[in-house]
Amino acid sequence: MAAVKRITKELAEFSNNPVPGVSAGLASEDNVFKWNVILTGPQGSPYSGGVFTLNLILPTEYPFKPPTLNFTTKIYHPNVSNDDKGSMCLGVLRSDSWKPSCKIVQVLEMAAGLLKEPNVDDAVETSIADEYKNNPESFEKTAREWTRKYAK
Amino acid sequence: MSAATNFNFSVIVIPSAVRSAAANLDFPTLNQSLSFALEVSSPSDFQTLYSEDTKGGNTFKGLLYVPDLDPSDPCDNHDLVPRNVTRKANLPMDDLKLVAYAPLITQHCSRQYMYSAENDNVAAFIFYGVPAKYSNNTDPLEGEGYPFEYPVYYLDGSIGQPLMNKLSEYSANMSEVYNGFNLTEAGYDIRDYARIYAVISTKNTNPMPGLWLFLLVVVAVLLFIIGASSLLMHLFQFHYRRSLRRRIANGEVDLEGLGVGRITVPREFLAKFPLYVYIAENGGQTTPPRQKVQDTTAPTTQPVPKEEGRRKERVKIPSAVVVKEGVSIVIPATITAERKSKGKERVKEKPRSPTAIDATTSPEMAEVSTSKGLTLSSPTTPSTTSRSSPKVQYSSTPSPQPRGTQTPTTTSPPHPRGYHQTSCPICLDDFIHQETTVRELPCLHIFHPECIDPYLKSQSSLCVLCKQSCLPKGYVPIRLTNSIVRRERLLRSIRERSREVATATAANNGGNNGEGGILWRWRLRRLRRQEQDLMGRQALVRVGRGRGGGFGLGPHYREQRVVEDVVRPRWRETMDRVFPGFR
Numbered sequence: 001m002a003a004v005k006r007i008t009k010e011l012a013e014f015s016n017n018p019v020p021g022v023s024a025g026l027a028s029e030d031n032v033f034k035w036n037v038i039l040t041g042p043q044g045s046p047y048s049g050g051v052f053t054l055n056l057i058l059p060t061e062y063p064f065k066p067p068t069l070n071f072t073t074k075i076y077h078p079n080v081s082n083d084d085k086g087s088m089c090l091g092v093l094r095s096d097s098w099k100p101s102c103k104i105v106q107v108l109e110m111a112a113g114l115l116k117e118p119n120v121d122d123a124v125e126t127s128i129a130d131e132y133k134n135n136p137e138s139f140e141k142t143a144r145e146w147t148r149k150y151a152k
Numbered sequence: 153m154s155a156a157t158n159f160n161f162s163v164i165v166i167p168s169a170v171r172s173a174a175a176n177l178d179f180p181t182l183n184q185s186l187s188f189a190l191e192v193s194s195p196s197d198f199q200t201l202y203s204e205d206t207k208g209g210n211t212f213k214g215l216l217y218v219p220d221l222d223p224s225d226p227c228d229n230h231d232l233v234p235r236n237v238t239r240k241a242n243l244p245m246d247d248l249k250l251v252a253y254a255p256l257i258t259q260h261c262s263r264q265y266m267y268s269a270e271n272d273n274v275a276a277f278i279f280y281g282v283p284a285k286y287s288n289n290t291d292p293l294e295g296e297g298y299p300f301e302y303p304v305y306y307l308d309g310s311i312g313q314p315l316m317n318k319l320s321e322y323s324a325n326m327s328e329v330y331n332g333f334n335l336t337e338a339g340y341d342i343r344d345y346a347r348i349y350a351v352i353s354t355k356n357t358n359p360m361p362g363l364w365l366f367l368l369v370v371v372a373v374l375l376f377i378i379g380a381s382s383l384l385m386h387l388f389q390f391h392y393r394r395s396l397r398r399r400i401a402n403g404e405v406d407l408e409g410l411g412v413g414r415i416t417v418p419r420e421f422l423a424k425f426p427l428y429v430y431i432a433e434n435g436g437q438t439t440p441p442r443q444k445v446q447d448t449t450a451p452t453t454q455p456v457p458k459e460e461g462r463r464k465e466r467v468k469i470p471s472a473v474v475v476k477e478g479v480s481i482v483i484p485a486t487i488t489a490e491r492k493s494k495g496k497e498r499v500k501e502k503p504r505s506p507t508a509i510d511a512t513t514s515p516e517m518a519e520v521s522t523s524k525g526l527t528l529s530s531p532t533t534p535s536t537t538s539r540s541s542p543k544v545q546y547s548s549t550p551s552p553q554p555r556g557t558q559t560p561t562t563t564s565p566p567h568p569r570g571y572h573q574t575s576c577p578i579c580l581d582d583f584i585h586q587e588t589t590v591r592e593l594p595c596l597h598i599f600h601p602e603c604i605d606p607y608l609k610s611q612s613s614l615c616v617l618c619k620q621s622c623l624p625k626g627y628v629p630i631r632l633t634n635s636i637v638r639r640e641r642l643l644r645s646i647r648e649r650s651r652e653v654a655t656a657t658a659a660n661n662g663g664n665n666g667e668g669g670i671l672w673r674w675r676l677r678r679l680r681r682q683e684q685d686l687m688g689r690q691a692l693v694r695v696g697r698g699r700g701g702g703f704g705l706g707p708h709y710r711e712q713r714v715v716e717d718v719v720r721p722r723w724r725e726t727m728d729r730v731f732p733g734f735r
């Protein structure tokens with residue numbers, strides 16, 4: 001199976017060159033399509049000190065179809081849906097802009113990047129995005145609060 | 153019940169010699185220019201008050217007369233009924249069919265007249281209206297408990313009173329009737345009788361036929377309207393389909409972007425995409441030392457045998473590919489020629505740096521490859537490599553001889569590519585210089601054939617990297633249904649609006665960030681959502697506020713796959729067939 005081969009390759013590559021602030025691994029040894037990801041909140045962001053766990057689900061059509069990334073830790077973020085799914089809205093993960101050449105590492109790097117700096121244009125939570133833009137102090141306060149509350 | 157349709161009054165001549173009645177009253181009509189005739193056919197002028205005849209289509213005819221009343225009866229008002237009006241006594245025979253005629257004064261009077269008529273041989277009774285001062289306008293039949301043997305009609309007073317006056321003119325013998333002198337002059341026997349003869353035509357007024365007719369007309373009109381609009385819509389749809397087909401043929405439509413099912417690349421097209429052996433642009437990545445030599449040195453004998461040897465040992469791999477695909481690789485004459493003319497100069501200019509050439513040739517190559525995509529379909533060119541040695545290096549070498557003479561690789565830059573690709577984007581494996589067989593799509597992106605082919609055959613017709621269609625221009629891979637046409641139009645309008653709104657939003661954001669900006673952004677988001685819904689993609693659809701609706705909970709989303717055109721009720725299908733494009 002081509003997908004398995006590629007994912008295995010990517011996993012090996014990732015273990016050899018880990019990304020700072022990101023750790024990832026298979027959720028279970030016999031299923032390469034489900035990864036557990038842990039992001040640590042970057043310094044200087046309202047998420048600093050938080051530990052966020054995510055599920056990375058790879059479709060069987062991978063790499064032709066994009067993976068999906070869900071936060072299992074509650075997070076106050078314009079690009080993460082504020083529901084039990086916690087789906088992360090990332091431009092490259094939209095099926096019409098997804099490219100198979102994009103690696104999982106890059107997706108994870110982008111996710112980590114979004115913690116540093118949310119992307120208002122791609123926001124899924126528009127009210128949080130508006131707050132982030134117009135009232136950054138209040139946004140940071142809530143984000144920090146949520147981090148303290150949920151991401152310890 | 154049957155109703156009167158027509159009243160005809162004329163003057164007939166009954167010869168005095170006839171003493172016994174001819175039942176059919178087959179008497180000649182008096183010369184009309186010398187007498188009178190009256191035809192009442194406007195429905196507003198009469199009414200059928202009573203008729204026990206149910207069949208209709210009958211005629212009631214007889215001589216017009218006024219039934220006799222007791223001379224003291226005040227009903228015989230001589231203002232209305234002239235003294236010399238035709239009475240029973242003025243008729244030549246007793247057994248003639250008669251039509252009774254009387255003014256409708258009061259219920260009492262009409263009853264008197266009708267009782268009188270009962271004793272006569274009456275075929276019908278005609279009442280006529282009188283001015284209000286004479287009458288209380290009662291229904292003459294009101295309170296009558298028994299059915300009459302004859303039908304009863306009502307004539308409008310404006311016709312009825314003059315007719316009554318006429319009746320007074322035709323009650324005596326020929327010399328005394330109206331225009332009598334001229335009549336006798338005209339040769340009528342002075343002893344003959346001229347009398348007014350009434351013919352009442354009726355028809356069945358069973359309300360059903362009228363209703364049916366009305367319904368029929370309504371249905372016919374409806375059918376016509378439906379048919380006409382259906383035809384019109386079909387015409388419009390036909391026009392839309394044709395224009396969409398034209399636009400697809402011109403390559404103006406992103407078919408896959410329409411979200412209409414899965415469009416794949418047919419095997420025969422796929423087979424035409426070139427397969428060739430990958431040659432690194434500056435081979436240095438894989439084999440730096442050798443590449444170095446190749447790059448800088450003039451033709452030497454050294455690389456040639458190497459090439460030779462490699463080629464021989466590798467011949468099997470691609471040949472396997474080739475045989476499986478059923479393709480022999482072709483260098484179309486046109487391309488060779490093109491390369492000869494165009495490529496030569498360029499290669500001469502910069503013969504030593506293939507990378508540079510690649511860079512400069514990339515726009516040029518797009519052109520070449522387009523023509524390649526088309527010309528490859530006709531592999532009639534003689535420069536076909538034989539099946540036994542299908543290994544071909546696409547190279548923009550000016551040298552026309554593809555085989556036999558070993559052109560040193562130094563002077564033959566590798567197959568120029570539109571993009572700098574060193575690995576397969578699908579499996580992420582690096583291409584190996586002069587070893588890996590790669591498939592080049594029309595957009596010039598290259599992949600392992602084993603990686604890209606199954607995808608193009610079964611998943612999509614778009615290049616996974618640039619999302620460009622791999623299908624030849626002008627090829628319409630789907631049956632254009634009305635729903636596709638509709639979707640395309642809808643999508644186009646949404647995208648257009650969304651573009652407009654986006655510009656407006658940008659303009660607005662530049663200025664201020666107030667309410668207006670929020671509104672515009674909201675519009676943009678809504679349009680994008682509509683687009684996604686339409687595409688049937690997985691879209692985040694807002695379904696209202698969060699459960700509590702409280703502050704901070706934010707909107708609640710759920711993932712929803714918008715499925716369209718999957719299961720549709722039968723009536724919708726029919727509706728669509730009759731009114732295509734109706735929504």
Ligand SMILES: [Zn+2]
Binds near residue numbers: 579581
């Ligand atoms: Zn590959």
Ligand SMILES: [Zn+2]
Binds near residue numbers: 617
């Ligand atoms: Zn491409």
